[in-house]
Amino acid sequence: MNARSWWLMISVGLGILLNPLNSSMVSVAIPRLQHVFQLGFTDVSWVIFSFYISSAIAQPVMGKASDLWGRRKIFLTGLLVTFVASLLAPLSPNFGWLIVFRSVQSIGTSMMVAVGMAIVRIHITEKQATALSVLSIFLSGAAAIGPFIGGVFIHWWNWHAIFLVNIPFIAASFILAWRTIPKDELPASVQRNMSFRKMMNTIDVPGILLFTVGLVALLVGVLSAKSSGHVSLLHVIVGLIGLMLLLAFVRYELKISSPFIPLRTFARYPAMTWVNVQFMLVNVLFYSVFFGIPSYLQTVRHVSEFHTGILMLSLGLCSLVVSPLAGRWIDKSGPGPALFVSAILMTIGSVWIVSLTHHSPVISVCLALAVFGVSNGLNNVGMQAALFQSSPKEIIGVASGLFSTSRYLGTILSSLLIGIVMGGKFSFGGFRVLGMILTAIALSLVFMSRRLRESGQFQES
Structure with a gap:
């Protein structure tokens, strides 16, 4: 591989490591967040739920979106979204806002993971196996050292630091990606003839909404009942609504031609x-x-x-x-x-x-x-x-x-x-x-x- 390919690979690697790094750093922050926001363990667990639910939705969606708008644009936009979320999360006035910024951060990092491997496959034509193995090291290495980095930064600077630690990685990845990732050449049919309705169908927005709202409602119903120690009518209703929406999601996904999750497979x-x-x-x-x-x-x-x-x-x-x-x-x-x-x-x-x-x-x-x-x-x-x-x-x-x-x-x-x-x-x-x-x-x-x-x-x- 030439020097440009190595810099391309590093720029992508620095971006995609942000997803596993941020998902793993929080593992040592749970007790501190409980103390700071005066919440129970179940309530604080939403800092984990929000990240993984957002990632589960964002990665396949952004993979489809890259076919419409280009992988370079998705990758760079993901860096900007992660940058904004990482700056705002430490300023959260309450736990609800922290969950919002955590979800936005997950979407931003998922945008990079969704297209990072594809960028390397397309633009590095020599020794692709080596390039992909290096990216795997970025991903697995970030997950491995995440708890250590989180523990060090929380110990010396408090929980806010696990968001601010992203900034150097984002800056380095953005500068390198801007210079090394080539612009996408999208087919003219994609650029000119894609109507808004067709674009929504391609991404499967109804399926995404049914899955997201149904899963969140079911989790809220189950976890709220456990956290409060008793089962109220409201908990049952919320949980049942979530279950019905998930059943509707399954039925809908089996009918359409471009499903969010291809269940027929x-x-x-x-x-x-x-x-x-x-x-x-x-x-x-x-x-x-x-x-x-x-x-x-x-x-x-x-x-x-x-x-x-x-x-x-x-x-x-x-x-x-x-x-x-x-x-x-x-x-x-x-x-x-x-x-x-x-x-x-x-x-x-x-x-x-x-x-x-x-x-x-x-x-x-x-x-x-x-x-x-x-x-x-x-x-x-x-x-x-x-x-x-x-x-x-x-x-x-x-x-x-x-x-x-x-x-x-x-x-x-x-x-x-x-x-x-x-x-x-x-x-x-x-x-x-x-x-x-x-x-x-x-x-x-x-x-x-x-x-x-x-x-x-x-x-x-």
């Missing part, structure tokens, strides 16, 4: 469906640990944000180290063995969490996190390889989009699970119950991995 390819279900469960388990352990350390063990961030590095670094090793193993043996071992490790880690006490040695927590880090490294590569093996080549683009949707649904469900188990206050008893539930999920993944392997779905490469 799941019915046509059952093997691919099982891979997505397994991937969703993997993310439920992983992100329950990712957000649960920092709160356990700070609330139960009274560990500072700074030291919590350092301890969380054991999870991220193990994941980073194992991922390339997993790639070599999967190249030789296929994804089946790696996914089976990963499920076993997640079961061990979940049982380990249940065994933790108020006075467990810190090294015990680190080892539990390391076990989950190794399993995550195996899953990062193994699940992607499983997707490629189970998906026909002609729909691999759609399959990749559904795969991302499964990831975000898993993260949303993990936040919901923690909120339901903990209620208004994070407690050691609730943490232990969470560990038991995660053990059950891990055991189901062991069964699923073994069944898929024995069925012959995952053949050796």
Whole structure:
């Protein structure tokens, strides 16, 4: 690759890392935000929900929008949106405004993730595999060190700093992207003949609205009932409205030709469906640990944000180290063995969490996190390889989009699970119950991995 290609890759990398960085930094900020805004654990969980719901919607939408307006414009606009949100979030007068700016920040960072890989694929024609692997390092590295960076900045400057830390990355990415990303040459038919109605149908605005409002209403109904400690008529009504809207969303998506989430694809390819279900469960388990352990350390063990961030590095670094090793193993043996071992490790880690006490040695927590880090490294590569093996080549683009949707649904469900188990206050008893539930999920993944392997779905490469 020439120098211009390297600078292009760096500019994109600095932009796309903002999404995983901001989704992971907040894991160590939950107790501080509870104290600052005087809210229960379930209420503060919306700082997690809002980010993942917005990402789940924005990434596929912005991928479609890039076909209409160009990838360069979407990428640069995403940087500007993230810049504005990162400046305004620390000035939030209350928690409601913080959620608004957090959602806007998620949309901005998702705009870059949605088109970043495509920009590299289109404009770097030599050694594309190398370029994509470098971008993967930006993504996985940001997620790995996010809790550490968040812990350091919160410890020394307070929670506002986890938003302001974005500014240098945004500035560097914008300057480089403006100079290195070529302008898009859109087809004349897209530029001239696309009516507003056709544009809305292409993006599937009705489907997006049904999905968003339905999911938020269902979450509000369930979490409000848990947080308040009793089920009121209002909670039931809100929850039922959300459920009905989601059912209407499913019915609508099955009818239209360009759906937001192509549900019919799941019915046509059952093997691919099982891979997505397994991937969703993997993310439920992983992100329950990712957000649960920092709160356990700070609330139960009274560990500072700074030291919590350092301890969380054991999870991220193990994941980073194992991922390339997993790639070599999967190249030789296929994804089946790696996914089976990963499920076993997640079961061990979940049982380990249940065994933790108020006075467990810190090294015990680190080892539990390391076990989950190794399993995550195996899953990062193994699940992607499983997707490629189970998906026909002609729909691999759609399959990749559904795969991302499964990831975000898993993260949303993990936040919901923690909120339901903990209620208004994070407690050691609730943490232990969470560990038991995660053990059950891990055991189901062991069964699923073994069944898929024995069925012959995952053949050796």
